[in-house]
Structure formats: C-alpha cells, structure tokens
Amino acid sequence: MTGWVADNAVARNIRYVLHVGDVVDRHADMGEWTEAQTAMNLLDGEVPYAMAVGNHDVDGFGVDANNRTATNFNLRFPRAKFACMPSFGGSQSPSTYDNTYHLFSAGGTDWMVLTLKWAPVAAELTWAAQLVAANPGRQVIIVTHDYLLGDGTRSAVGQQVWNAVAGVYPNVAMVLSGHRSVARRSSVGRNGNTVHEIMADYQNPSQRNPNGYLRVLEFDPRASTLSVRTYNPETGTSLTDPANQFTLSGISFPAGSAPSEPLVRQALVRASATSAHTENGAARALDGDCRTMWHNEFQPATPLPQSVTLDLQRVHDVRGLVYAPRNDHTQNGTVTAYTVATSLDGTSFQPAATGTWPDDRTLKRATWPVTEARYVRLTASAGHAGFAAAAELHVVYQPESLVAQALMKATATSANAEYPASLAVDGSPDTIWHTEWVRPAPLPQSITLDLGSSQQVRGLVYQPRLWAADNLSPNGIITRFQVQVSSDGVTFTTVATGSWADDRTTKGVRWATLPARYVRLQATAGRGGYASAAELDVVAGVAG
Structure with missing residues (x-):
C-alpha cells in the first residue's frame, strides 16, 4: 500500500500521507510493529507523513483504558527520526511523537496537519487549541483516531475535540479519523466556517484482504473541490458507493503567505562525497531519517574543506538547499561556513551561494536565483570541531512551467488500438500510449505532440507507465x-538524445530554449522492445 504511494508520488502530486491510528492490531506484538515500520519506511525520502496514535497502539489496550502510554509506537516511530524534517513543526512533548504538527504549502495554500492521540486529554486539547490559534493563516487538518460514530454523529471523544478545537477556530478545515467504519458530516463552526469531518476505517476481513484500502484525497483549488476515492492498490479496485467515493464543493483555499519550498524527492537523488566515514556515507543524508548522517572521515580526520554532491538524476530549476545538522549527542560537523555550486554535467560547477550558518541544530537554508542544474554540491569550509556532517539534505526547486496538455494533439507511428497516442496527454497517469504488440512494430517508434501553436520550449517530462494491480507489466x-x-x-531538428533508467520514476530532458510547435519523442530502445508513456509534458519558457 505504501509502496504504491511512493511509486505514484510524483505522477499524482501526492503531498502528504496521513495515518489515522491503529498502526497495529495488538500493541504488544513486536512482529506487527516490525511490519508496520517496514511499510511506513517505504515513504522515507518519498513523501512526508504524519501518524496519529490509535487505541490499539497504546500500552493499556484491552487491559487498562487509562494507560495511554504508547511505548512501542514511540520505539518504532521515534520523534528523533522526524525532528529535522522541513515540514515537521514539533510535538507536544519533546521526547515523544504522540501529538505532532506539520507545516507545508500546496495549491497556493498554507496547511497545518495536527495529530491528536486517541482520546486526547485536557492538556493535549489545550496544546492543540493554542497551536491552531497561533497559526490563523494556515488551513488546519486535524487527524485523530476516535471522532465519529457509524451514523455520522460525533462520539463522546469527538465532541470533546469539536468543543475544544475543531468547532472553535475559523481556520479548521477538516477532521480525519478512523476507529469504527465509514461516515462523514460537514458542520458549521463557531465562526461560520464549514468543517468537513470524515471517518474511514477498513478493518473487517473483506476490506483488509489482501492488503486493504486507502483514501485518496484530491484537492482542486481552481474548482474549490475535494474529491475522495477509496482504492485498493493490491487489487486495483475502488469502492464506488456514495459513502466511499464523493466530492465536496465549496472548499476554501485561501492564498498562503509562507514561502513555498518544493523539495526534490530524496529517494530520486544520489549522493557522493569527497570524504566519508565508513558508517556515515553520503547516502545517509538522503534517507529520510534524522538519526543518521553523512560525516567526513574522522579516523584519521580529513581536513576541511569537504563536499557532498547531490545528483538529482535529471535537470531541475533549482533555487535552494535545506541543510539539517546532525541531531544526536554532539554537534561535531555542524557546517558553519559553506559554498553551494550547481552543474548541468557533474564536471563544470558554478557557484550559487556562499555564507555562514549558526553553530546550532536548527535547519539552515541557502538560496540563489533559479538556475537549471542536475547536480548540487555543498562544500563545507568550516564546521564544528573541524568536521562536516549532515543529517539530511534537501534541494529546493521551482516547479516547471508546462505547456497545457489541453492545447495538444498527439499522434504516433505505432499504437495499439486500446492505447492510442492521445492517452499520453490526457492528464491521467492511469492511462497509457503503447506501441502495437498484437503485430509488434519494432523500435524505433515515435510519438509527436502538436502544441497547437508555436511555443518557447526547453524540455520534455516523461512519466513511464505506473505500477497497477491489473497490469503489472513494465513493457x-x-x-x-x-x-x-x-x-x-x-522538418524536424534533433535537440536531445540520451538514455533513461529502466524504472517507473519520472524522467526528463532539457535543451536550450527555442520556438517550436511540434515536439517528437522517438524511442530507440525500450523494455520488451516496446515503447509506452503514461504522460508526456513539454517544459515551456525559460528558467526562473
């Protein structure tokens, strides 16, 4: 299930994953915790996530209803793992991950996700209320375990959350919960704002097997809607009844004021370093775990400057770097003076930013004007105790301006009747163009995009066919x-040639900006001797 989320993160623009609690069924079963940890770890470096503690996750489940300590939850999902992530705002306790808040911007709106532990007590509700009140410019999504009953009314716990937080503040947009079954309601808060309260819990055997359902919430700021779909990635099936598939209208998307900080997915990036201790390789700075780190060699010590280079695997319009210092017992290696350089080819680097950072554990940032780059290099010229280290590194990019697919028409030299060229520009990653295989047409084969008029173009984005339960083929x-x-x-002119990895990740290629009405992708090699595309986009304009 989480593997599907990771595989689809870019193609579906998945911005956050929310868990409504009951991470396990039996809190004392360490085997269940291992499975849960393995599953959630698939999201590390892919998509940020927030988790609420359910009643099955606490020590007192089935024994002592007053014992809400979540020992095993915090053992497997410790606060220290997430503490340095850019979207992690904090937690009620500095030592646990029980009640947390997360900050991000999407669709032009600033959001806060607030997780509340099962059956929150007065101190936890007060903490939550103070957070919501202190962030009036953010739309708030509350994630808690017990909130609605099966008939859509609030449980006793849910009513307490409503009275203390959800119904009180004008910036609360949604409450997401689990615990029982499926239900929803929309209520008007004290300030006249509509709060959408949605419960989803697929715990009976017919819904669990083979691997259960997840909810896909798709926000459309232009239409002011929220569309909800219930999907089983293992079977490729959806629940389409009104309780499980619906659209809410009139959703508020107020313009945000927080700086937008889109990050290149760490899982797609590769890292190398001029020096690294054996147990602290450069890849540790990209693993989505604040407890691990890259550290230059200290046995024997290698003097500064030392650098770590990030290969983004394709060209992006980059404009910043987020640096998280190590987050453990010492500050050795906290970078205090730095240079950031960028490169298109990994050989010729141009300086982008230079400066100093405070010698502390806070997140650091370096920014520069938008520039095209595939490689970003951080060079530490000074660091705490003469070392360099990084718990996590993130590259900030500027989303590409794309030619509208609605303007395009696509044709191909070969296409199966059920998979025509038009499906590569239909805005859906679930459909594909595919060359003919009934009577196979050997490569090379091409697909040509008519942009409708001459446009300034500088790149192509290629989304291979995605993993689907009903079609596992990568052909x-x-x-x-x-x-x-x-x-x-x-008359066509070749502007780019190259190779792409044989996997489902989003690919791209850039060239110098020029005017064109037609863009043609010719496949000279492909898995199984075929060519296919889930989506094709043309990058427009110039960087910045």
Missing part, C-alpha cells in the same frame, strides 16, 4: 531516446 518503459522539434511538422 514499453523507454530507455534510449531522441527528442526532435519542428515549426511545421515536416
């Missing part, structure tokens, strides 16, 4: 390619 993933452009659809 057609393009591994070698040419890109050609034309003004008249007759």
